[in-house]
Amino acid sequence: MNCRLQGYCEIATNEGGVLEMTFERGVAHGPARRFSPDGALQWSGRYRCGVPFGLCWRSNDGEGWYVGGCNRSGRMTGEGVVYLYPDLTTALVGR
Secondary structure (H helix, E strand, O other): OOOOOOEEEEEEOOOOOEEEEEEEOOEEEEEEEEEOOOOOEEEEEEEEOOEEEEEEEEEOOOOOEEEEEEOOOOOEEEEEEEEEOOOOOOEEEOO
């Protein structure tokens, strides 16, 4: 019997939110999104072999978005991190 997660899964968080993730052989691998208890998108990105990978978007509680590359702990890193204002047109680019 194989008890590993495989494919698309929705996972309820302790805070009342939801994680939507794709798994391969029990490991997060592929697109992922996290929603707050009220259904607002909080994070969107990808996982590779169980860790956040590549470009991701993190909500600033409805006040804009941080967009950039994720390190292994899911935090934004590098000089190209962007703060995108709520109008989704105006942005600040970090150095």
